[in-house]
Amino acid sequence: MPTRLVEIHPPLVNASGIFSYLDVFIRLEREGVCLGGFVTKSIGPAERSGNDNPVVFDTGYGLLNSLALPTPPLEQWLAEFEGADLEKPVIVSIFGFSADDFADLVNRLDRYALAFELNLSCPNVQPGEQSLMGMLAESPDQVGQVVAAVRGATDKPIIAKLSPNTDYLATAQAACQAGADYLACSNSLGPGLAIDPGLSCTVLPGGTGGLTGPPLKPISLAMVYKLYDLLPLPIIAYGGVQCWQDAVDYFLAGASIVGLGTCFARKSTAEVVGLTWDIWRGVLEYLDGRSLSEIIGAGHVH
């Protein structure tokens, strides 16, 4: 068991890049959302616009996105954190282009974070860039350096967010050795491509985008299951959760916390709130009086 625990009750959060901003979290908290905490969009070292629209494409079975990490200036983030009237804890997701970037961000944001989630694995890029996935998740060495730099800068829990498209066992091991407290599985899949047959051209800027939603679920579930066996770190599961059964699957595979993203597509604030309650109530009914810890990893029958 790690010394640094992420205390989140209920153990449900939004996924990074979903809802993104503190004002949306405050709104959802006021309306009674059933999440134990929130995860910010990935905050970067400098203002970025991200890609031009269209940045999402619904395949009918999952979502492709190529937001490519838009982020307001860090000063604005700090002001927003200062002014935020929020009771639930916030996991701060960060990204950068070097270990120093990550460490600097942690220094500036430390007092606002319950924990830091390191985005090591976004497959999306603005034109001409290399992706975080390419720079970091594909290289256990790089991942080790980033985590070590962050470890040096904070005592808060560190969550290493992995990619399903790389050798995640190696990345996870590197993150673990460098001092990560949690693993997060997973960032988006692929990337994939969308074409509009009517206009006969690709849809997303640069053609491709990360795939999320139901297609990711079995892949991410396999990651959680394998990493639970391999490493002693607790796991936050992301990927295709739509209903309580999906959340239960992740707990059985070994996740301690489950994150929700694409399932909120097209949902108003009231509908978002309703869905979180449906999911958590379903989990409670499944537990039928047992504690959650009894089912975490219970799908590992050998």
Add this chain to the structure above:
Amino acid sequence: MPTRLVEIHPPLVNASGIFSYLDVFIRLEREGVCLGGFVTKSIGPAERSGNDNPVVFDTGYGLLNSLALPTPPLEQWLAEFEGADLEKPVIVSIFGFSADDFADLVNRLDRYALAFELNLSCPNVQPGEQSLMGMLAESPDQVGQVVAAVRGATDKPIIAKLSPNTDYLATAQAACQAGADYLACSNSLGPGLAIDPGLSCTVLPGGTGGLTGPPLKPISLAMVYKLYDLLPLPIIAYGGVQCWQDAVDYFLAGASIVGLGTCFARKSTAEVVGLTWDIWRGVLEYLDGRSLSEIIGAGHVH
């Protein structure tokens, strides 16, 4: 343009492992299926039972399978080919555990094949095995050796079937250099895992299975698109085709032939025949008099 062309009209086939046997192909041909040819299940060097049931799991959005390459004895395959009263051409899919295995199979099966599809990329295993994906698709070197061995054994077109889970650009390049005539994108994704919350255990033998159907579509489409730009080889597209729009997407991305697999789930012979016609008629309406070659790759607007 390759010297060795796979002539298939209409340019639709079943995917390997779907329907699998010659007697099913004969039945579908008699009933008027709208496929230009058939692809056998992957034929191996020796009889194999594959995994114990359950070998499939429907996630509700895609299919996990872990058949793990069952194959009757080669002698039976030869007898079945001899006796087969089939008009449409057959692409023979083969697999082996060494370059020699592949070459031997080609020697024995050469006279029955329109072309050979090399399964370099199946992620499924019987307990204790290494997967074809792990042995071959993850190593461009190995892929080069297998393709070269097959090239030495036949003048028939060689199709290298790639994995979406590995560095497919490198694999494709190795296959191309070693003399492959076609690329096939792609074999199944992941693998992914399925858990039964009711019984609190994993479903598939060994836990994981390759993911096919709609989740694979955007990933495989990205592969086709990128490989079309990178290499001069024509492409056979597999992955998540459910309707004519999906087939059109693949043609626009650069595929010359499109394969159908998971879309046939739960369909009777008559329904399979109907679906193939729906897909091909949709493509023809989309073409609206143009020839297919006009749209192959036409989604590449720069």
Add this chain to the structure above:
Amino acid sequence: MAVPCPRLSGRAMYTDVTVVENRAESETVSSLFFDRRFKARAGQFLMLWLPGVGEKPYSLSYANGITVKKVGPFSNALASVKSGTRLAVRGPLGKGFSQMPGRVLLIGGGCGMAPLRLLAQQVEEPLILLGGKTADDILFLKEFQGRGEVKITTEDGSTGKKGLITELLPERADYAALCGPEPMMAASLKLLSQERTKVFVALERYMKCAMGLCGACTCSGYRVCVDGPVFSAATLIDMRDFGWRRRAKSGRFEPVSGGVSCF
């Protein structure tokens, strides 16, 4: 009740059922009853999954039950589950028997009596012919007698007429349904189809995906899991393999009479 999952609506892979009774029908045959009734036509089947053991097809013999003959590892494990056990099942799968208005002949042997039992509930006053090696093979006798006239043959004469079921044929009928060992069905079919009878036959083949994809269950190109397991005589004419051979787990052909048959 928890909100059902949109992902699973109408396409859940498994239904969890609890065994509420395990009833011995004979020395080697048991029926399992579930806490759930299935809306099914006779001839349709369930895939029953025993974690760690396997997953195999069984015909519904009751709206809420199946009947299993102990012949190998899976069927022995299945026949010995205790009441209270939770099982995961897929189905009902496949095409069952059609409506059969008119005079119906039901012809059953071995575990074929399982789907026939359910079918007997779904047709009016059938004439029922049952055959077995010995008295112990004749299942559900009371229930069949409650539905129509029953005639029996056994090879050892321990009950009914001594001999083969084919000796009771031809009986005149508008429809006939055959469930049993394939050689018996093939022989009966030959005798029957010369008469003006619409004949339906329930086949068994080794099943893997049970969703029409893998081809494992092919009988002369028909995928038994989706095109069958019930076929009309008109289709059977086209099926060379019927009564002749089937594919084993690897896809290897074996004679239908070979192996440890459950009949």
Add this chain to the structure above:
Amino acid sequence: MAVPCPRLSGRAMYTDVTVVENRAESETVSSLFFDRRFKARAGQFLMLWLPGVGEKPYSLSYANGITVKKVGPFSNALASVKSGTRLAVRGPLGKGFSQMPGRVLLIGGGCGMAPLRLLAQQVEEPLILLGGKTADDILFLKEFQGRGEVKITTEDGSTGKKGLITELLPERADYAALCGPEPMMAASLKLLSQERTKVFVALERYMKCAMGLCGACTCSGYRVCVDGPVFSAATLIDMRDFGWRRRAKSGRFEPVSGGVSCF
């Protein structure tokens, strides 16, 4: 017609439309008409995608059309598409205006007149107040006059009363709908809500996903693309950012009056 795709049924991302007319409404404003009518409530919008240029939200001004003011690169490109051009659109998206039985006041400024034009068709005998800098800003005048009484203000007095639209307030009404520059709407709201009028306001924010996921379009935590763009006065009370600030493409805050506004 080709069989529709099960994958796409009810959840296709884009609808392809063809522009059948590009009508100049003024020097800087054009309406595009499509070969397809949308079932929509006034206030709902389409995401319009111009490959290589971008994708932006536009309110339906007609059941089969939108109205665009040329203010920047995208709107200029859009306003210059020729009839016959094929476009891909998403929508109608968002929450439009509710039913408004009773006396309705429509208050519009700038491109806000676009959704208001459609709304004027959906309510009975509205009283319509239109404001602009100059006569050229007053759109759809004939069509508004065909639906109810119209009062106009312009800042330069080139048509209607010289002054601001707020000077025509308070008008008594059961409902009021406001579409226009945010400072104008904020000022009007203050005057109106003291009366017993149910007020609805249509907001604009920078949109990326337009499906409620990314948060780009937030106004004080409400995601305008799914919770709006139409909000009731009751909700607006809770929205500090209304009339104050909005997020730009990066998420950076900017004043609502800043930048090249389309109003």
